[in-house]
Amino acid sequence: MKLNTFRRRHFTKILSIPLVVASCTILYSYTSLTRQKTIQSPGINGLVPAVGLDIQVMATEPMLKNPTNISVDEKGRVWVTEAYNYRFDITKKPTNPTGDRIMMLEDTNKDGVMDKSTVFYQGPEMNAPLGICVLGKRVIVAQSPYIWAFYDDNEDGKADRKEIMFQGIGGEQHDHGAHAFTFGPDGKLYFNLGNEGKQIRDKNNNPVLDQDGDPIDQNKYRQGMVLRCDPDGSNVEVVASNFRNMFEVAIDSYGTLWQSDNDDDGNKSTRINYVMEYGKFGFNDEMSNASWRSPRTNMEKETPLLHWHQNDPGVVPNLLATGAGSPSGMMVYEGTLLPKIYQNQMIHAEPGNNVVRAYPVTNKGAGYTATIANILTDPTDQWFRPVDVCAAPDGSLIIADWYDPGVGGHQAGDLDKGRIYRVFPIGKNDYTIPVFDFNSAAGLVSALQNANLTVRYKAWVGLQALGTRAIPELEKLWRQKTADSRLRARALWALVKMPGKGSTYIQQAIKDADPNIRIVGLRAARQLKLDVAGTVAKMINDADPQIKRELAIALHHNKDQNAPALWATLAAQNSGTDRWYLEALGIGADNQWDQFFKAYLKKVKNPLKDDGSKDIVWRARTDESLPYLSQLASDEKTPLENRLRYFRAFDFNTGTAKSTHLLKMLDLQNKTPDFTRLVLKHMDSKAVGSSASVQKTLKEVLPSLYGTPEYVDIIDQYKITSENPKLLQLAIEKYNMPIAGTSLAALTESGGSSLITNMLAGNDLEKSKLLLIALGSVGTKESLDLLQSVAFDTKYNLEIRKLSATAIGRSRGGRVRVQELAAAANTPADVLAELKANAPSGPRPGGAVTANIPPPSTGKDLSSLFRELTARKANAAKGKAVFARTCFVCHQVNGAGLDFGPKLSEIGSKLPKEALLENIVNPSNGINFGYETSEISMKDGSMVTGIVFSKTETEVDVKYPGGTTEKLKASDVKSIKELKTSLMPEGLDKTMNKQELADLLEYLSSLKKKS
Known part of the structure; x- marks a missing residue:
């Protein structure tokens, strides 16, 4: 097997026979802040945990192979999805025809090393699963294009039955499709789809509808999506969209969502996001779905900003840019075993950087800031590829290591290795799992406070089943003001979801001294649809910026008659310095901008009075805002560079009024050429192209643009046939530059081919030669037809005909045409040699045909x-x-x-x-x-x-x-x-x-x- 022997040099690092591993404990201890290691047993010499932490090998190959995702249950057992068959269609490596496995690993003697493994399920349909979530007797597995629900009815560690939960998600084995599920404190399930997921369908293959009753697909939502649903898969909501490829949603006890996102590889722009509900996160252009690389007004100068459209209105800011990497599994650690720095923080597996790390977060206005704190690294071995991390019931961290020379990207260098580690404070090496009482209200409330999500799931289900009988015990935790705020939040979520009890506890929560609890109360009112506008009205004067953010979000698609005035009150408080708050206001006004902005104008008489009100105009999506947007874009006192954001904002307003206002801007006095070009660019040329003002402006501005790509773009945008002679002239002048081809493409598409043929039939042989060089680069049907007609027509000079025949094969489109003509019976003999000389004999950039593309290599043993x-x-x-x-x-x-x-x-x-x-x-x-x-x-x-x-x-x-x-x-x-x-x-x-x-x-x- 290719590359397999490369790993022999690593075999001394981790013993590969489980029986041997099970007989020893492998630990690191740190004796000082200088991180000097005392190695108690050999085996993992390269792994470096942070100060104060130890590490232990729990399992290694052949007990498991190629782990992609893990879940830890209430007994401390580690459930693993394997991807032995990962990308077999590309890698051509041996595969297991019986399918990939779902493994359950168990430590029966509580020494922290797994000594028992059980194949929970294996089947040929298991094809590189990427997510697993254990929920009592049910195990949810994400494996594009399916989400499977397995059931262990007799709890023997083997699946008794399975059913499709969702389907139609991306293609088979696609890394950018379905990912892991997570249980939330609100009793909901959260999951995400990468940008090739595209849609989601139910078990009967019917489109799943979102919270608005619309199909969940790319017609409404751009790229990757975050979703939530009830535990049975009903009531699916799209929580956020326009990500690239996210592997796991992490949710804290307040219901706040976090995740990482992969960039386009090599651009050093991976990111961490606070997932503001209903937000759009800027991977592709919101309006056109164009790539982040595509030109646009006010483009960001730094790639990490450019990559995520951070200058565009309607894009939620990134929390943290993390450079290059391949971010994978993530959780919020809400245990107490680990040091304080990691408590209540995101913990993340980053295989691209060979690290597990935390992102300590602090509030900043309506948003957050974050830093990075490493937990586990291996500076000596780049095969360390941590892909997921979970909290065990004892509070320790369980980490899955794919262990491979690469990290996804449609490739696996090795199929057989894989490791599970445990990280814990020094001296806490016993893997002792608490005994949970899931039969009494007191026991369930105690279990609800555990760090492990499966334990909390079972506690939640048990408490909801007890109903009102559980309320006294839940209230003890809820009313305990000295208790951890997050534990009170979990109790609150359980109480508000009791039938008929939601309103009572929501009213208590929104008056609580802790702003995080007030946020939970507001979120609960939204989920239960309990007088949301009334709740917002009661909280409207709350000074906490995080509360104000949530109040704005709560008005999202809210049809209450008081919603516009409430939103206007919140919008009037925008400072112009908090992008998080501005985007929350935008989310709140979505689909109701007309009413909301009118209410804002009643409250704020001059929407251009300060930076806060100008930002509202910039963010608005309504004709009502366009007069003010026009003023901001036209303000001569502000440098044009600083006004580009306002021109870009026009792209997000799609009504006919946009072009009317832009048209008026053409009549302004003292306008500069750059300003005029921007106005022309952002107008709807179909709507205003016949305007006398536009035609006059075009005549004025085009001479100054001659010779630039923008010149050709405007001609093409406005279909200006009067410029055809100059397009021909430009193509000859710049015959060996890309603009020559684009000029002639615009010329031929606008009916100007006769200008070309007249030139070729004339007496200026030198210009004709240059023209044919340029024409050969175009490759459109019109240009190829023209070249063929000239080559075949004896009325043209023979040298011109031969040059035309040669030019046919120079473009990407002409390489197919020239093959056909070289073999055709009616091809004139006097140009046949030129056609044959340019017939493709091998792949050529931009012009290869299928027959010339070599098959993928089957791989070599290197x-x-x-x-x-x-x-x-x-x-x-x-x-x-x-x-x-x-x-x-x-x-x-x-x-x-x-x-x-x-x-x-x-x-x-x-x-x-x-x-x-x-x-x-x-x-x-x-x-x-x-x-x-x-x-x-x-x-x-x-x-x-x-x-x-x-x-x-x-x-x-x-x-x-x-x-x-x-x-x-x-x-x-x-x-x-x-x-x-x-x-x-x-x-x-x-x-x-x-x-x-x-x-x-x-x-x-x-x-x-x-x-």
Whole structure:
């Protein structure tokens, strides 16, 4: 098996036979703040827990393999989803035809080491599951395109039956589909779908409807989604959307949601989010669904901001940017065993950075700030890939380690390894699980206070089953003012969900001295739909900014007659310095901006009086705000750069009034050319193109734009045929530049082909030659038809005809056409040689056809090559030169290089040399999501091969090796097929000798995140 022998050097780190592991305890102890290790037993020498913590190996292979997600139950047993068959369609590795397993691991003698394993379920339909949640006798498993519910009716540790809970989520084995479920303090289940989940359907394959009664799909929601539902799968809500790929929702006792999100690989923009309910989180353009890379007004200058559209109105801010990585499982630790710094904080498994860490959070206005505190790292072994973390019933942390040279990305370097660790304070190494009484109200209330979610689930279910008989014991905890606020919150959630009791306890909660409890009361009123507007009215004067945020959110889609005035009162308090609060106000006004903004105008007579009111105008989505938005965008006292945000805001207002106001801006005196161009760009050209004012302005502004891409864009936007002669002139002047092709594409699409043929039929041979060079780069049906007609028509000069025949094969679209013509019987003999000379004989960037794409490699055993390379004395500086020669055309390092494949600035932090070698030699065996090769068939019969990096209703943006891009009209695209082959060429390693390859590996492994 490829790369398997690489792991032999690691076998001394963790003993691979469970019986041996079970007989010893493996611990670290720290004797000082300098983190000097005292190793009591061999086995995990590289793992470094934080000061004050110890670590223990609980289980290792062959007891489990390739763990992807874990859940710890009330008995301290660890349930594991395995992905032995992960991406077998790409990796071509051996698979288990009996399917992947769901394992239950148990420590029967309470020494902290698992000595018993049970296969809970294995079946051929289990195909790389990515999430597991144990809820008593029910086990929920996420495995795209399904969410399965398994039942252990007799509690023997084996599934007795299973049923589909949800389906239709993404494609089979897709990492960006369905992820883990989490039990919330409100009795709800929370889960998320990555950006390839796209939709969710019920067990009968019917569309699942959201809280508004609309189907949950990409027609309404962009990209990845956070959802919640009742335990039986009913009452599904979309809580937030427009993420990329999130692996697990973490929810605290107040009902506040947190999660991480993966960036497009290589862009150092992974993030942590406070999931503001009903918020949109900016992965793609909210209106068009265009990629974050697509040009837009007021684009952010820093990639971590640009990546998530942080300058756009309607995007919830990121809590924390965490750079490069591959964030996975997450939880909120609400136990007391670990040191204070980790209590009540997010704890996160980050396999890309080989670390488990916490994000201590503090309130800041209506939002939060966070820092990073590492819990467990391994600076010596990049195969440490922690993928999930859970709290055990004793309060210790249980961590799953995928243990692999890579970290997902459609690739697994090894199929057989996997580890489970336990982290706990020094001296607390006994894995003693409390005995829970789930039969009495007092026992259930006690269990409700445990750190483990399965324990809390069983307590919740038991308390709800007892009903009013549980209330006295719950009230003891609820009324205990000295108790931990989070424990009181759990009691409150249980009380408000008692039939007929919600209103009583909500009224108590919203008057509580603790703002977090007041928030729970308000959230409970929303969930139960108990006079939400009335509750908001009672709390409207609360000074706490976090409460004000929740009051704004509570008005989301609320139709109460008092809702607009309540919102206006909250909006009038906007300071202009708290983006969290502004976005909460936007969420509250969603779909009701007309009424809400009118109420705001009654309260705030001058909406341009200060930064707070200007931000309301910027965030609004209503015709009522457009006069004020126009004033802000036109304010000559403010530098134009600072007004770009207001021009961008026009894109989020879709009514016809937008263009009317923009049209008026063209009549302003003293307007600058830059200002005029912005106005033209943001208008609806179909609505105002015939306006005399627009036509006059276009005549004035186009001369100043001549020669720029913006010149062609405006001509295309407004369909200005009068500029056709100048488009022809521009194409000849810039014949060898991209603008020449776009100019001629615009010309031919606007009916200007006769200008081209007249030029080619004329006497200016030199200009005609330049024109044909430019025309050969276009590749549209119109341009190819024109070139073919000239090549075949004897009225043209023979040299022009030959040059036309040659030009046909130069474009991505022409490569199919030229093959057909070279073989056609009616092709004129005098241009046949030129056609045959340009018929494709191999793959070409942007123009390869299916037959020319080599099949994916079946993989090579790289063990001996790796040993040979690592035995050499490698030089990173020389490796940098090799990189510049062989990799520079497709990859960037710290901004240098061409932007095509993943950026590699920190690749050495993510991948060890083994995995780097694998990616160089067998690039098709692990293609990162978002960098897959797509074969695009056009309606005109042509074909293009590249990476689709953005797709909207109107455009498909394609990137080719070398970093060049092309916009295709969606209406011209017939189909898009994802290929199994990387555009990175196979055999790249053959272009260098062994020493150069060793030097290249040394250089790549030196590209690490700066501390």
